[in-house]
Amino acid sequence: MSTLTDIATIARWEVKKSFSTMSRDILPLAIILFVLLVLVTGFTAQTGLHLQDGMYRVGVDDPQVAQLIASDARFSVYQLDASTLNSNRNAFDVIVVQGQASGHGTDRSNAALKTLSRDYGKYVNSVYNTETDLFAAYPLWIDPESVKSELSFLSTQSGQYISAAPSRAAPVPEGAVQIIPTPPPTLSISEDQIRAQLVQSNAQNTQISRYTEVLSSSSALGGFKTPSQLSPPLPFDSIILVFIFIFPLYFTSQFFMMSIMNERIERKGEILLSTPVRASSIIIGKALPYFIGMMAICAGLTLYLRVSPLIILPLIPIIFFFLANALLIGMLSRSFKELSFISIFFSTIATSYLFFPSIFANVHVISLISPLTLIVLTIQGTAWTVTDYLYSTSLFWLTGAVLFYIAAKNFKDERLFSEKPLATRVREFLSEILPPKYPFVSLFLLSGFSIPFVFMVQMMCLVLFFNLPMPYSLVFLLLFAALIEEFAKSIGIYTLFSRDAVFFTGKNLILASAATAIGFLVAEKLLLFVTIAQISDSVFGSILFLSLGSLWLPLLLHFVGVLIVAMCLKFGGKKWFAPGLTIAMVVHCMYNLYFILGWLG
Amino acid sequence: MKGKHLSIIAKKEFRGLFNERTILLAVLLQLFIALFSSFLMVGLTSMYDPSSLSKYSHYRYSVAYTGNESQLLSYLKTSPDFRVYQMDLSTAVAALGQRKLAAVIYVPDTRPDALDPIKITLYTVQNDLQSAIVDVKLKDIFLKYEQTLRQIRGGRLDVQPLPLQIPASTGGGDFYEFVYGLLIPLLVFMPAIISSALVIDLITEEYQHETLETLISTPITFPEMVWGKVLTCGLLVPIQAATWLILLMVNGISIGNPVLILLHVSVTSLILILIGTLVALHYRERTAAQFIFSTGLVVVILLALAVPSNPLNLLTKLAVGSAGTEQWLVLGVVLAIVVGLGYVTQKYAEMIAKNHKTG
Numbered sequence: 040m041s042t043l044t045d046i047a048t049i050a051r052w053e054v055k056k057s058f059s060t061m062s063r064d065i066l067p068l069a070i071i072l073f074v075l076l077v078l079v080t081g082f083t084a085q086t087g088l089h090l091q092d093g094m095y096r097v098g099v100d101d102p103q104v105a106q107l108i109a110s111d112a113r114f115s116v117y118q119l120d121a122s123t124l125n126s127n128r129n130a131f132d133v134i135v136v137q138g139q140a141s142g143h144g145t146d147r148s149n150a151a152l153k154t155l156s157r158d159y160g161k162y163v164n165s166v167y168n169t170e171t172d173l174f175a176a177y178p179l180w181i182d183p184e185s186v187k188s189e190l191s192f193l194s195t196q197s198g199q200y201i202s203a204a205p206s207r208a209a210p211v212p213e214g215a216v217q218i219i220p221t222p223p224p225t226l227s228i229s230e231d232q233i234r235a236q237l238v239q240s241n242a243q244n245t246q247i248s249r250y251t252e253v254l255s256s257s258s259a260l261g262g263f264k265t266p267s268q269l270s271p272p273l274p275f276d277s278i279i280l281v282f283i284f285i286f287p288l289y290f291t292s293q294f295f296m297m298s299i300m301n302e303r304i305e306r307k308g309e310i311l312l313s314t315p316v317r318a319s320s321i322i323i324g325k326a327l328p329y330f331i332g333m334m335a336i337c338a339g340l341t342l343y344l345r346v347s348p349l350i351i352l353p354l355i356p357i358i359f360f361f362l363a364n365a366l367l368i369g370m371l372s373r374s375f376k377e378l379s380f381i382s383i384f385f386s387t388i389a390t391s392y393l394f395f396p397s398i399f400a401n402v403h404v405i406s407l408i409s410p411l412t413l414i415v416l417t418i419q420g421t422a423w424t425v426t427d428y429l430y431s432t433s434l435f436w437l438t439g440a441v442l443f444y445i446a447a448k449n450f451k452d453e454r455l456f457s458e459k460p461l462a463t464r465v466r467e468f469l470s471e472i473l474p475p476k477y478p479f480v481s482l483f484l485l486s487g488f489s490i491p492f493v494f495m496v497q498m499m500c501l502v503l504f505f506n507l508p509m510p511y512s513l514v515f516l517l518l519f520a521a522l523i524e525e526f527a528k529s530i531g532i533y534t535l536f537s538r539d540a541v542f543f544t545g546k547n548l549i550l551a552s553a554a555t556a557i558g559f560l561v562a563e564k565l566l567l568f569v570t571i572a573q574i575s576d577s578v579f580g581s582i583l584f585l586s587l588g589s590l591w592l593p594l595l596l597h598f599v600g601v602l603i604v605a606m607c608l609k610f611g612g613k614k615w616f617a618p619g620l621t622i623a624m625v626v627h628c629m630y631n632l633y634f635i636l637g638w639l640g
Numbered sequence: 641m642k643g644k645h646l647s648i649i650a651k652k653e654f655r656g657l658f659n660e661r662t663i664l665l666a667v668l669l670q671l672f673i674a675l676f677s678s679f680l681m682v683g684l685t686s687m688y689d690p691s692s693l694s695k696y697s698h699y700r701y702s703v704a705y706t707g708n709e710s711q712l713l714s715y716l717k718t719s720p721d722f723r724v725y726q727m728d729l730s731t732a733v734a735a736l737g738q739r740k741l742a743a744v745i746y747v748p749d750t751r752p753d754a755l756d757p758i759k760i761t762l763y764t765v766q767n768d769l770q771s772a773i774v775d776v777k778l779k780d781i782f783l784k785y786e787q788t789l790r791q792i793r794g795g796r797l798d799v800q801p802l803p804l805q806i807p808a809s810t811g812g813g814d815f816y817e818f819v820y821g822l823l824i825p826l827l828v829f830m831p832a833i834i835s836s837a838l839v840i841d842l843i844t845e846e847y848q849h850e851t852l853e854t855l856i857s858t859p860i861t862f863p864e865m866v867w868g869k870v871l872t873c874g875l876l877v878p879i880q881a882a883t884w885l886i887l888l889m890v891n892g893i894s895i896g897n898p899v900l901i902l903l904h905v906s907v908t909s910l911i912l913i914l915i916g917t918l919v920a921l922h923y924r925e926r927t928a929a930q931f932i933f934s935t936g937l938v939v940v941i942l943l944a945l946a947v948p949s950n951p952l953n954l955l956t957k958l959a960v961g962s963a964g965t966e967q968w969l970v971l972g973v974v975l976a977i978v979v980g981l982g983y984v985t986q987k988y989a990e991m992i993a994k995n996h997k998t999g
Contacts, residue, residue: 072932076935079939086946090822091953092957146816150817169799170797175797179786179789224756266783266785267786301848375844381665384666
């Protein structure tokens with residue numbers, strides 16, 4: 040009970056303090072800036088973004104066509120007669136002579152042609168939308184239907200094709216055939232509704248809709264599409280969603296970061312620490328207002344955008360993760376510039392982890408490793424399951440929790456007010472959660488807790504490398520997966536070694552390696568069991584999580600890996616850490632290769 | 641103001657940056673983004689222009705054609721991308737579920753010149769990379785069929801659009817606009833934003849760590865200290881921007897006029913850096929200064945983007961090589977703003993120094 044009271048008190052202080060820091064002369068300026076922001080946004084929406092103006096030069100012989108093309112600011116249009124155009128064709132990216140556009144094969148020229156054809160398509164649609172006989176202008180409609188695959192979708196994920204061997208005869212399905220009712224030949228909505236929809240989707244501000252075409256085309260045509268609307272949804276809606284939801288969160292966690300940093304530089308934290316309040320209560324109390332604030336922002340955005348409140352669910356672990364990182368960054372950095380750079384670095388990486396997978400939201404199951412995909416799916420009206428939720432958010436929950444734990448353990452005078460270099464401080468922070476009394480138990484736990492981070496980084500590599508052509512993606516993944524695992528395992532040993540090199544007698548060396556290896560294996564097993572089953576079945580997964588087949592082999596591998604690094608440290612000192620890692624990585628790779636080759640062959 | 645004093649301050653700040661290895665983080669960050677965006681490009685290209693990946697282009701997808709005969713069937717049969725089977729709808733969908741087919745098309749019994757539209761039902765496998773590729777390839781065929789139908793029904797149209805023949809895309813150029821019109825201006829301009837945030841850190845740090853007194857008790861004056869910090873941040877911009885340009889070029893993206901781009905970025909960044917300086921001098925506290933500055937930054941950048949021929953647009957034009965003499969006019973305007981802001985900064989710093997002495 041008293042813990043709760045402590046937390047509430049600290050939270051109240053935090054709110055009061057941040058309002059006094061945000062002194063009175065900030066508020067008026069902030070309000071003015073906010074009003075300006077709204078005005079400027081309106082103004083920009085009116086005039087459009089002039090970022091790509093004049094990228095292409097177009098020569099045209101016909102004034103009407105010139106006018107048509109010039110309506111897109113990306114084109115600088117020059118109206119000249121046909122013979123001048125033909126003799127100077129390389130001065131332009133595209134020339135239009137007698138209604139025939141032509142380029143000259145460079146990238147820029149091709150891009151100009153593509154843009155031109157997109158613009159022309161828009162113009163043609165705007166003409167056709169006014170036709171009295173709408174179905175003469177749009178004679179063909181597509182009704183896309185999805186069929187759930189009976190085979191696991193993981194097989195195509197890796198780029199393999201599962202299809203009948205090329206033959207003249209039509210493929211024959213196995214088993215009983217379910218009768219599919221013949222689709223009705225008519226559209227189920229009226230001509231007027233269709234026209235209204237077509238006009239609306241065509242009439243948007245072209246400069247904005249260049250990036251947002253999906254948001255509009257996914258709307259209520261009853262799912263029917265004209266052929267030109269038939270393409271995988273562009274990813275740009277994800278970009279906008281990320282900006283709308285993640286940016287306020289990033290902003291707010293900056294305030295939290297600063298609040299922690301201020302405690303340190305102004306040494307106010309010392310007073311707090313001298314009270315009998317527990318460090319964890321202080322941290323939770325300080326984080327609470329920001330957490331509530333972020334939730335309020337998200338709820339507000341949800342209401343404003345009129346989307347399902349379900350999207351809050353995947354946002355909670357993101358907020359939690361952001362706060363945990365903000366706390367640690369605020370505790371680690373020595374100066375403002377370090378704070379700035381680390382936080383920019385962190386937010387870029389976090390944003391890419393969140394945002395890049397969600398680009399493939401409609402295409403690929405891999406996209407589910409980002410909670411943002413769930414948001415995209417919710418907004419599109421696609422359902423997701425509890426398993427999906429666990430799968431995409433569990434890493435955020437776990438890493439957030441581990442970071443909070445590390446921060447709570449280190450929230451005390453000698454850590455907060457020291458001025459050592461970043462790497463040393465990180466090592467000290469880790470050292471704090473490795474009590475000297477129980478070195479092996481803590482090594483076991485540390486390597487276990489490193490698993491969520493390892494998975495997160497490996498997931499990131501998976502997303503990165505899945506874009507590469509097949510053999511390269513495997514090779515890169517192989518190397519990086521091994522390196523990441525070996526690095527994570529050796530962190531504990533390295534920390535112990537730099538604290539107390541004498542500790543590593545022959546016996547202790549083996550015991551420490553064993554504790555680390557077992558911890559790693561157990562946590563890996565546990566986490567995989569809960570969540571990653573989906574990915575671990577694919578070709579990529581088999582590299583990341585190869586060591587699951589039997590128990591003693593992977594254990595041996597982990598043990599040997601750690602032992603190599605530990606031996607290098609013992610006999611070579613700290614400067615042998617990197618070479619040791621490399622050797623361990625090579626051994627790890629060989630092991631993986633052996634299994635993959637065996638498995639492929 | 642003495643140049644020597646400026647360089648002392650700048651050297652001190654650079655040393656600080658190098659000692660903390662923060663500069664290393666910045667470089668890592670650049671590498672990371674460059675890596676990611678080039679991977680992203682490969683991924684996106686393979687998604688939207690599947691033929692760009694050779695292994696896809698030689699593959700013929702099996703599709704089932706069900707329902708009634710139409711012109712569409714012959715388009716599919718002549719296409720090099722598809723192997724067409726005429727099947728019964730239920731069997732075909734079952735085979736699709738077992739991945740023996742890539743798509744199933746059902747065509748109803750509607751005549752090409754009927755009053756009603758022709759509604760084709762397209763069955764594909766849910767959430768699948770292959771379906772996305774098949775969709776893109778089928779789209780071309782559907783468009784061709786739509787064109788044919790439009791011609792058949794052409795007599796019923798009351799307005800005809802202006803005719804314009806555009807050659808079919810020859811591949812390539814897909815992400816030209818994304819790279820040159822969005823990625824390059826944003827990436828090249830990012831150092832300016834980082835530097836302006838950095839100048840706030842450098843100035844508020846002196847206040848909050850209470851090191852200002854010591855610094856001013858040396859022969860260095862307060863305005864000199866401020867300008868030294870502005871100089872440091874200003875010098876970082878072309879260095880970082882040049883790193884970007886080199887990384888992009890290594891990635892095979894050719895960039896026109898790199899020197900001019902650096903010149904424009906360096907001068908334009910001074911606007912942001914000076915705004916950051918003024919905000920920092922006013923608030924003397926990082927949280928407040930960064931908050932006000934970043935909100936202000938959004939306003940300034942949005943406003944700039946709303947103006948035709950803004951400096952960011954100029955970066956795009958320089959990179960694609962279509963910038964003309966108007967760039968010098970833009971540079972002149974930017975320089976005028978910089979000089980104006982510089983004057984205000986100098987006066988403000990002098991005022992603060994005077995108050996400090998008297999008070």
